[in-house]
Amino acid sequence: MTAPVLRFSLPRWRLTRWLADAGPDVPPEIRVALIGSLFGTLPIFAGGVVNSLAVSFLIAWRIPILPFQLWCAFEVVCCFVRLAVLVRARRHAARGDSTATDIYLLLGVAWAAGIGAGTFLSLMSGDWVAAALACLSAAAMVGGICFRNFGAPRMAGVMIALTLGPVCLAAPFIGEPIIMISLMQIPFYLISMTAAAYKLNAMLVSTMRSERENAFHARHDMLTGLSNRAGLAKAFATRFGDETAPRALALIYLDLDGFKAVNDSHGHMAGDALLQLVAERLRGLVRSSDIAARIGGDEFVVLSEQTERAQLQRFGERIVRKISEPYELDSGHSLRIGASVGIALAPEHGRDMPSLMTVADAALYEAKSRGKSLCVIASQHAALEARPAAGGPLRLQ
Numbered sequence: 001m002t003a004p005v006l007r008f009s010l011p012r013w014r015l016t017r018w019l020a021d022a023g024p025d026v027p028p029e030i031r032v033a034l035i036g037s038l039f040g041t042l043p044i045f046a047g048g049v050v051n052s053l054a055v056s057f058l059i060a061w062r063i064p065i066l067p068f069q070l071w072c073a074f075e076v077v078c079c080f081v082r083l084a085v086l087v088r089a090r091r092h093a094a095r096g097d098s099t100a101t102d103i104y105l106l107l108g109v110a111w112a113a114g115i116g117a118g119t120f121l122s123l124m125s126g127d128w129v130a131a132a133l134a135c136l137s138a139a140a141m142v143g144g145i146c147f148r149n150f151g152a153p154r155m156a157g158v159m160i161a162l163t164l165g166p167v168c169l170a171a172p173f174i175g176e177p178i179i180m181i182s183l184m185q186i187p188f189y190l191i192s193m194t195a196a197a198y199k200l201n202a203m204l205v206s207t208m209r210s211e212r213e214n215a216f217h218a219r220h221d222m223l224t225g226l227s228n229r230a231g232l233a234k235a236f237a238t239r240f241g242d243e244t245a246p247r248a249l250a251l252i253y254l255d256l257d258g259f260k261a262v263n264d265s266h267g268h269m270a271g272d273a274l275l276q277l278v279a280e281r282l283r284g285l286v287r288s289s290d291i292a293a294r295i296g297g298d299e300f301v302v303l304s305e306q307t308e309r310a311q312l313q314r315f316g317e318r319i320v321r322k323i324s325e326p327y328e329l330d331s332g333h334s335l336r337i338g339a340s341v342g343i344a345l346a347p348e349h350g351r352d353m354p355s356l357m358t359v360a361d362a363a364l365y366e367a368k369s370r371g372k373s374l375c376v377i378a379s380q381h382a383a384l385e386a387r388p389a390a391g392g393p394l395r396l397q
Contacts, residue, residue, distance in 0.1 A: 010101065011035070015106075020152040022151070022153075023205070033208060034205075038152060039093070055134060056072040063125055074114050089104060112141075113162045116163050116166040117166065119166050123170035142164060153194065167182050219231030219234060221279075223272055227293035232353075235303055236249070236303060247305070250346075251357065252316060252343050252360070253344070253363070257368070259298040270331060316343055319341055320341055323339035340367040344359035344378045363378040
Protein backbone atom coordinates (compact mmCIF):
# COMPACT_ATOMS: atom_id res chain seq x y z
CA MET A 1 0.00 0.00 0.00
CA THR A 2 1.54 3.34 -1.07
CA ALA A 3 1.61 6.34 1.26
CA PRO A 4 -0.67 9.23 0.34
CA VAL A 5 0.92 12.11 -1.56
CA LEU A 6 1.14 15.16 0.70
CA ARG A 7 0.51 18.50 -0.99
CA PHE A 8 1.10 21.53 1.22
CA SER A 9 -0.27 24.99 0.47
CA LEU A 10 1.98 27.72 -0.86
CA PRO A 11 2.48 30.65 1.56
CA ARG A 12 0.07 33.56 1.09
CA TRP A 13 1.52 36.36 3.24
CA ARG A 14 4.05 38.75 1.76
CA LEU A 15 6.72 38.02 4.38
CA THR A 16 6.37 34.26 4.17
CA ARG A 17 6.29 34.35 0.35
CA TRP A 18 9.59 36.24 0.49
CA LEU A 19 11.06 33.77 2.97
CA ALA A 20 10.03 30.74 0.89
CA ASP A 21 10.93 32.19 -2.52
CA ALA A 22 12.87 29.60 -4.51
CA GLY A 23 14.12 31.95 -7.20
CA PRO A 24 12.85 33.14 -10.60
CA ASP A 25 11.27 30.93 -13.25
CA VAL A 26 10.51 28.03 -10.90
CA PRO A 27 7.31 26.23 -12.06
CA PRO A 28 4.40 26.11 -9.58
CA GLU A 29 4.64 22.31 -9.26
CA ILE A 30 8.26 22.57 -8.13
CA ARG A 31 7.43 25.41 -5.71
CA VAL A 32 4.81 23.17 -4.10
CA ALA A 33 7.34 20.32 -3.86
CA LEU A 34 9.91 22.64 -2.26
CA ILE A 35 7.36 23.80 0.32
CA GLY A 36 6.64 20.14 1.03
CA SER A 37 10.34 19.55 1.75
CA LEU A 38 10.11 22.06 4.63
CA PHE A 39 7.57 19.79 6.29
CA GLY A 40 9.72 16.67 5.85
CA THR A 41 12.92 15.32 7.45
CA LEU A 42 11.11 14.65 10.74
CA PRO A 43 14.19 13.11 12.48
CA ILE A 44 16.07 16.41 12.04
CA PHE A 45 13.04 18.30 13.37
CA ALA A 46 12.81 15.98 16.39
CA GLY A 47 16.54 16.28 17.06
CA GLY A 48 16.38 20.07 17.02
CA VAL A 49 13.37 20.13 19.32
CA VAL A 50 14.94 17.75 21.86
CA ASN A 51 18.24 19.62 21.80
CA SER A 52 16.77 23.11 22.26
CA LEU A 53 14.46 21.94 25.06
CA ALA A 54 17.26 20.11 26.88
CA VAL A 55 19.75 22.99 26.61
CA SER A 56 17.28 25.67 27.70
CA PHE A 57 16.11 23.52 30.63
CA LEU A 58 19.64 22.72 31.84
CA ILE A 59 20.79 26.34 31.66
CA ALA A 60 17.62 27.55 33.41
CA TRP A 61 18.25 24.93 36.10
CA ARG A 62 21.90 26.03 36.45
CA ILE A 63 21.03 29.76 36.48
CA PRO A 64 17.50 29.92 37.98
CA ILE A 65 16.66 33.53 37.22
CA LEU A 66 13.68 34.97 35.34
CA PRO A 67 15.31 35.60 31.91
CA PHE A 68 16.47 31.98 31.60
CA GLN A 69 13.18 30.65 32.94
CA LEU A 70 11.32 32.72 30.34
CA TRP A 71 13.64 31.41 27.64
CA CYS A 72 12.96 27.82 28.73
CA ALA A 73 9.20 28.46 28.79
CA PHE A 74 9.36 30.02 25.31
CA GLU A 75 11.22 26.98 23.97
CA VAL A 76 8.63 24.61 25.43
CA VAL A 77 5.69 26.56 24.00
CA CYS A 78 7.32 27.20 20.61
CA CYS A 79 8.44 23.60 20.09
CA PHE A 80 5.09 22.08 21.02
CA VAL A 81 3.14 24.58 18.91
CA ARG A 82 5.45 23.85 15.96
CA LEU A 83 4.90 20.14 16.44
CA ALA A 84 1.11 20.58 16.64
CA VAL A 85 1.05 22.74 13.49
CA LEU A 86 3.29 20.24 11.68
CA VAL A 87 1.13 17.24 12.55
CA ARG A 88 -2.06 19.10 11.67
CA ALA A 89 -0.58 20.32 8.38
CA ARG A 90 0.45 16.79 7.37
CA ARG A 91 -3.06 15.52 8.09
CA HIS A 92 -4.63 18.33 6.07
CA ALA A 93 -2.17 17.78 3.22
CA ALA A 94 -3.02 14.06 3.12
CA ARG A 95 -6.70 14.98 2.70
CA GLY A 96 -5.96 17.65 0.11
CA ASP A 97 -7.04 20.50 2.39
CA SER A 98 -5.32 23.87 2.86
CA THR A 99 -2.39 23.89 5.30
CA ALA A 100 -1.16 26.58 7.72
CA THR A 101 2.11 27.05 5.83
CA ASP A 102 2.52 30.74 6.76
CA ILE A 103 2.23 30.05 10.49
CA TYR A 104 4.56 27.07 10.22
CA LEU A 105 7.27 29.13 8.49
CA LEU A 106 7.05 31.95 11.04
CA LEU A 107 7.22 29.48 13.92
CA GLY A 108 10.47 28.15 12.47
CA VAL A 109 11.91 31.67 12.38
CA ALA A 110 10.68 32.29 15.96
CA TRP A 111 12.36 29.07 17.12
CA ALA A 112 15.67 30.19 15.60
CA ALA A 113 15.28 33.58 17.30
CA GLY A 114 14.71 31.79 20.62
CA ILE A 115 17.96 29.83 20.20
CA GLY A 116 19.79 33.09 19.48
CA ALA A 117 18.24 34.89 22.44
CA GLY A 118 19.23 32.07 24.79
CA THR A 119 22.77 32.14 23.45
CA PHE A 120 22.96 35.91 24.01
CA LEU A 121 21.71 35.56 27.60
CA SER A 122 24.17 32.75 28.33
CA LEU A 123 27.15 34.77 27.04
CA MET A 124 26.10 37.82 29.01
CA SER A 125 25.67 35.78 32.22
CA GLY A 126 29.41 35.26 32.63
CA ASP A 127 28.88 31.55 33.29
CA TRP A 128 31.32 29.82 30.95
CA VAL A 129 29.54 26.46 31.21
CA ALA A 130 26.19 27.96 30.18
CA ALA A 131 27.86 30.03 27.46
CA ALA A 132 29.74 27.04 26.05
CA LEU A 133 26.63 24.85 26.10
CA ALA A 134 24.46 27.51 24.42
CA CYS A 135 27.05 28.33 21.74
CA LEU A 136 27.62 24.64 21.01
CA SER A 137 23.87 24.12 20.69
CA ALA A 138 23.48 27.12 18.37
CA ALA A 139 26.33 25.98 16.14
CA ALA A 140 24.90 22.46 16.01
CA MET A 141 21.51 23.82 14.97
CA VAL A 142 22.94 25.56 11.90
CA GLY A 143 23.67 22.31 10.06
CA GLY A 144 20.14 21.07 10.60
CA ILE A 145 18.67 24.44 9.60
CA CYS A 146 20.64 24.45 6.35
CA PHE A 147 19.86 20.85 5.46
CA ARG A 148 16.19 20.95 6.44
CA ASN A 149 15.31 24.32 4.89
CA PHE A 150 17.34 24.53 1.69
CA GLY A 151 14.03 24.32 -0.17
CA ALA A 152 13.67 27.95 1.02
CA PRO A 153 17.25 29.32 1.08
CA ARG A 154 16.20 32.80 2.23
CA MET A 155 14.47 31.31 5.23
CA ALA A 156 17.56 29.21 5.97
CA GLY A 157 19.74 32.33 5.85
CA VAL A 158 17.41 34.26 8.17
CA MET A 159 17.28 31.38 10.66
CA ILE A 160 21.07 31.01 10.69
CA ALA A 161 21.46 34.78 11.24
CA LEU A 162 18.99 34.70 14.15
CA THR A 163 20.68 31.65 15.67
CA LEU A 164 24.32 32.79 15.53
CA GLY A 165 23.99 36.56 15.09
CA PRO A 166 23.47 37.23 18.85
CA VAL A 167 27.00 35.92 19.48
CA CYS A 168 28.30 38.97 17.61
CA LEU A 169 25.96 41.24 19.58
CA ALA A 170 27.23 39.89 22.91
CA ALA A 171 30.95 39.80 22.03
CA PRO A 172 31.74 43.51 22.74
CA PHE A 173 30.12 43.36 26.21
CA ILE A 174 31.46 40.21 27.88
CA GLY A 175 34.93 41.57 28.72
CA GLU A 176 36.92 39.01 26.73
CA PRO A 177 38.68 40.65 23.75
CA ILE A 178 39.49 37.27 22.23
CA ILE A 179 35.77 36.67 21.68
CA MET A 180 35.77 39.62 19.27
CA ILE A 181 37.01 37.23 16.62
CA SER A 182 33.39 36.08 16.37
CA LEU A 183 32.69 39.39 14.57
CA MET A 184 34.71 37.95 11.70
CA GLN A 185 33.82 34.28 12.10
CA ILE A 186 30.04 34.50 12.35
CA PRO A 187 29.42 36.66 9.25
CA PHE A 188 31.75 34.43 7.22
CA TYR A 189 29.97 31.32 8.53
CA LEU A 190 26.58 32.88 7.83
CA ILE A 191 27.52 33.71 4.24
CA SER A 192 29.05 30.29 3.53
CA MET A 193 26.15 28.31 5.00
CA THR A 194 23.56 30.48 3.25
CA ALA A 195 25.46 30.03 -0.02
CA ALA A 196 25.42 26.27 0.61
CA ALA A 197 21.63 26.43 1.09
CA TYR A 198 21.25 28.29 -2.20
CA LYS A 199 23.49 25.79 -3.98
CA LEU A 200 21.54 22.84 -2.59
CA ASN A 201 18.32 24.57 -3.60
CA ALA A 202 19.59 25.10 -7.15
CA MET A 203 20.62 21.44 -7.39
CA LEU A 204 17.22 20.32 -6.13
CA VAL A 205 15.35 22.57 -8.57
CA SER A 206 17.53 21.33 -11.43
CA THR A 207 16.87 17.71 -10.46
CA MET A 208 13.12 18.34 -10.25
CA ARG A 209 13.16 20.02 -13.66
CA SER A 210 14.96 17.02 -15.13
CA GLU A 211 12.47 14.62 -13.53
CA ARG A 212 9.55 16.60 -14.94
CA GLU A 213 11.13 16.64 -18.40
CA ASN A 214 11.85 12.92 -18.27
CA ALA A 215 8.30 12.21 -17.15
CA PHE A 216 6.98 14.39 -19.98
CA HIS A 217 9.18 12.66 -22.55
CA ALA A 218 8.11 9.24 -21.29
CA ARG A 219 4.42 10.02 -21.80
CA HIS A 220 4.43 12.38 -24.78
CA ASP A 221 5.19 12.08 -28.46
CA MET A 222 8.27 14.17 -29.21
CA LEU A 223 7.19 15.11 -32.73
CA THR A 224 3.71 16.42 -31.98
CA GLY A 225 3.69 17.08 -28.24
CA LEU A 226 0.56 14.95 -27.83
CA SER A 227 0.44 12.03 -25.41
CA ASN A 228 2.04 8.81 -26.59
CA ARG A 229 0.93 5.23 -25.95
CA ALA A 230 2.23 5.25 -22.38
CA GLY A 231 0.57 8.59 -21.64
CA LEU A 232 -2.70 7.38 -23.15
CA ALA A 233 -2.63 4.22 -21.05
CA LYS A 234 -1.88 6.27 -17.92
CA ALA A 235 -4.75 8.66 -18.66
CA PHE A 236 -7.14 5.75 -19.19
CA ALA A 237 -6.05 4.07 -15.95
CA THR A 238 -6.52 7.34 -14.06
CA ARG A 239 -10.01 7.97 -15.41
CA PHE A 240 -11.27 4.41 -15.64
CA GLY A 241 -9.19 2.55 -13.08
CA ASP A 242 -11.85 1.97 -10.45
CA GLU A 243 -13.74 -1.08 -11.69
CA THR A 244 -16.27 -0.85 -8.87
CA ALA A 245 -17.62 2.46 -10.20
CA PRO A 246 -16.26 2.99 -13.73
CA ARG A 247 -16.73 6.24 -15.55
CA ALA A 248 -18.06 6.26 -19.11
CA LEU A 249 -15.50 7.17 -21.78
CA ALA A 250 -15.24 7.25 -25.55
CA LEU A 251 -12.12 6.11 -27.39
CA ILE A 252 -11.88 7.86 -30.76
CA TYR A 253 -9.41 6.17 -33.10
CA LEU A 254 -8.23 8.35 -36.01
CA ASP A 255 -6.19 7.24 -39.02
CA LEU A 256 -5.02 9.53 -41.83
CA ASP A 257 -6.01 8.70 -45.41
CA GLY A 258 -3.35 9.35 -48.05
CA PHE A 259 -0.51 10.06 -45.64
CA LYS A 260 1.80 7.42 -47.17
CA ALA A 261 1.54 9.17 -50.53
CA VAL A 262 2.76 12.41 -48.89
CA ASN A 263 5.82 10.64 -47.50
CA ASP A 264 6.52 8.98 -50.84
CA SER A 265 6.08 12.17 -52.90
CA HIS A 266 7.49 14.88 -50.62
CA GLY A 267 9.76 13.04 -48.18
CA HIS A 268 9.65 12.29 -44.48
CA MET A 269 10.40 15.87 -43.43
CA ALA A 270 7.22 17.02 -45.13
CA GLY A 271 5.40 14.08 -43.55
CA ASP A 272 6.62 15.08 -40.08
CA ALA A 273 5.58 18.68 -40.66
CA LEU A 274 2.14 17.46 -41.76
CA LEU A 275 1.77 15.32 -38.63
CA GLN A 276 2.57 18.37 -36.50
CA LEU A 277 -0.14 20.38 -38.27
CA VAL A 278 -2.63 17.54 -37.83
CA ALA A 279 -1.79 17.40 -34.11
CA GLU A 280 -2.28 21.16 -33.85
CA ARG A 281 -5.74 20.93 -35.42
CA LEU A 282 -6.66 17.97 -33.24
CA ARG A 283 -5.53 19.83 -30.13
CA GLY A 284 -7.83 22.68 -31.10
CA LEU A 285 -10.81 20.35 -31.56
CA VAL A 286 -10.73 18.46 -28.26
CA ARG A 287 -12.04 19.79 -24.97
CA SER A 288 -9.74 20.61 -22.06
CA SER A 289 -10.86 17.42 -20.30
CA ASP A 290 -10.06 15.23 -23.32
CA ILE A 291 -6.74 13.50 -23.98
CA ALA A 292 -5.30 13.55 -27.50
CA ALA A 293 -2.51 11.10 -28.34
CA ARG A 294 -0.41 9.97 -31.28
CA ILE A 295 0.17 6.25 -30.89
CA GLY A 296 2.42 5.75 -33.90
CA GLY A 297 2.79 6.62 -37.58
CA ASP A 298 -0.35 8.44 -38.73
CA GLU A 299 -2.60 7.02 -35.99
CA PHE A 300 -4.17 9.23 -33.33
CA VAL A 301 -6.48 8.55 -30.40
CA VAL A 302 -8.71 10.84 -28.36
CA LEU A 303 -10.08 9.86 -24.95
CA SER A 304 -13.25 11.82 -24.36
CA GLU A 305 -15.88 11.94 -21.64
CA GLN A 306 -18.50 12.60 -24.32
CA THR A 307 -20.49 9.35 -24.55
CA GLU A 308 -23.83 10.32 -26.13
CA ARG A 309 -23.81 8.68 -29.58
CA ALA A 310 -25.32 11.57 -31.56
CA GLN A 311 -22.90 14.01 -29.96
CA LEU A 312 -19.97 11.67 -30.65
CA GLN A 313 -21.03 11.24 -34.26
CA ARG A 314 -21.03 15.00 -34.77
CA PHE A 315 -17.67 15.30 -33.04
CA GLY A 316 -16.13 12.54 -35.17
CA GLU A 317 -17.46 14.11 -38.36
CA ARG A 318 -16.08 17.49 -37.31
CA ILE A 319 -12.66 15.85 -36.83
CA VAL A 320 -12.88 14.34 -40.32
CA ARG A 321 -13.82 17.70 -41.89
CA LYS A 322 -11.14 19.66 -40.06
CA ILE A 323 -8.34 17.18 -40.69
CA SER A 324 -9.32 16.98 -44.38
CA GLU A 325 -8.88 20.71 -45.00
CA PRO A 326 -5.77 21.70 -47.06
CA TYR A 327 -2.41 22.18 -45.32
CA GLU A 328 0.19 24.79 -46.21
CA LEU A 329 3.72 23.68 -45.33
CA ASP A 330 6.63 26.06 -44.74
CA SER A 331 8.26 24.57 -47.83
CA GLY A 332 5.44 26.10 -49.88
CA HIS A 333 3.68 22.83 -50.65
CA SER A 334 -0.08 22.67 -50.34
CA LEU A 335 -1.23 19.21 -49.26
CA ARG A 336 -4.56 17.55 -48.73
CA ILE A 337 -5.23 14.31 -46.85
CA GLY A 338 -8.29 12.62 -45.43
CA ALA A 339 -9.16 11.00 -42.12
CA SER A 340 -11.22 8.02 -41.01
CA VAL A 341 -12.55 7.64 -37.46
CA GLY A 342 -13.68 4.64 -35.44
CA ILE A 343 -15.21 5.06 -31.99
CA ALA A 344 -15.60 2.62 -29.09
CA LEU A 345 -17.33 3.25 -25.78
CA ALA A 346 -16.44 2.20 -22.26
CA PRO A 347 -17.80 0.29 -20.47
CA GLU A 348 -20.11 -0.76 -23.33
CA HIS A 349 -17.31 -2.18 -25.49
CA GLY A 350 -14.85 -3.02 -22.73
CA ARG A 351 -13.31 -1.92 -19.47
CA ASP A 352 -9.66 -2.04 -20.54
CA MET A 353 -7.62 -0.31 -23.19
CA PRO A 354 -6.82 -3.35 -25.39
CA SER A 355 -10.50 -4.26 -25.70
CA LEU A 356 -11.51 -0.72 -26.60
CA MET A 357 -8.67 -0.38 -29.10
CA THR A 358 -9.73 -3.62 -30.78
CA VAL A 359 -13.34 -2.47 -31.13
CA ALA A 360 -12.36 1.05 -32.25
CA ASP A 361 -9.96 -0.44 -34.81
CA ALA A 362 -12.78 -2.57 -36.20
CA ALA A 363 -15.01 0.51 -36.46
CA LEU A 364 -12.16 2.36 -38.19
CA TYR A 365 -11.74 -0.51 -40.67
CA GLU A 366 -15.46 -0.29 -41.41
CA ALA A 367 -15.14 3.46 -42.06
CA LYS A 368 -12.31 2.85 -44.52
CA SER A 369 -14.11 0.00 -46.26
CA ARG A 370 -17.14 2.26 -46.80
CA GLY A 371 -15.10 4.84 -48.71
CA LYS A 372 -12.89 6.55 -46.11
CA SER A 373 -13.28 10.05 -44.65
CA LEU A 374 -16.08 8.72 -42.48
CA CYS A 375 -16.82 8.36 -38.77
CA VAL A 376 -18.22 5.05 -37.51
CA ILE A 377 -19.31 4.32 -33.96
CA ALA A 378 -19.07 0.66 -33.03
CA SER A 379 -22.38 -1.13 -32.61
CA GLN A 380 -23.57 -2.42 -29.27
CA HIS A 381 -22.51 -5.95 -30.24
CA ALA A 382 -19.13 -4.91 -31.64
CA ALA A 383 -17.18 -6.12 -28.60
CA LEU A 384 -18.43 -9.68 -29.06
CA GLU A 385 -17.82 -9.57 -32.81
CA ALA A 386 -14.30 -8.13 -32.54
CA ARG A 387 -13.01 -10.45 -29.80
CA PRO A 388 -12.64 -13.62 -31.89
CA ALA A 389 -11.00 -11.69 -34.73
CA ALA A 390 -8.51 -9.93 -32.50
CA GLY A 391 -6.28 -13.01 -32.23
CA GLY A 392 -5.14 -12.03 -28.74
CA PRO A 393 -4.95 -8.96 -26.55
CA LEU A 394 -3.73 -5.70 -28.04
CA ARG A 395 -1.24 -4.07 -25.72
CA LEU A 396 -0.35 -0.42 -25.39
CA GLN A 397 3.30 -0.15 -24.50
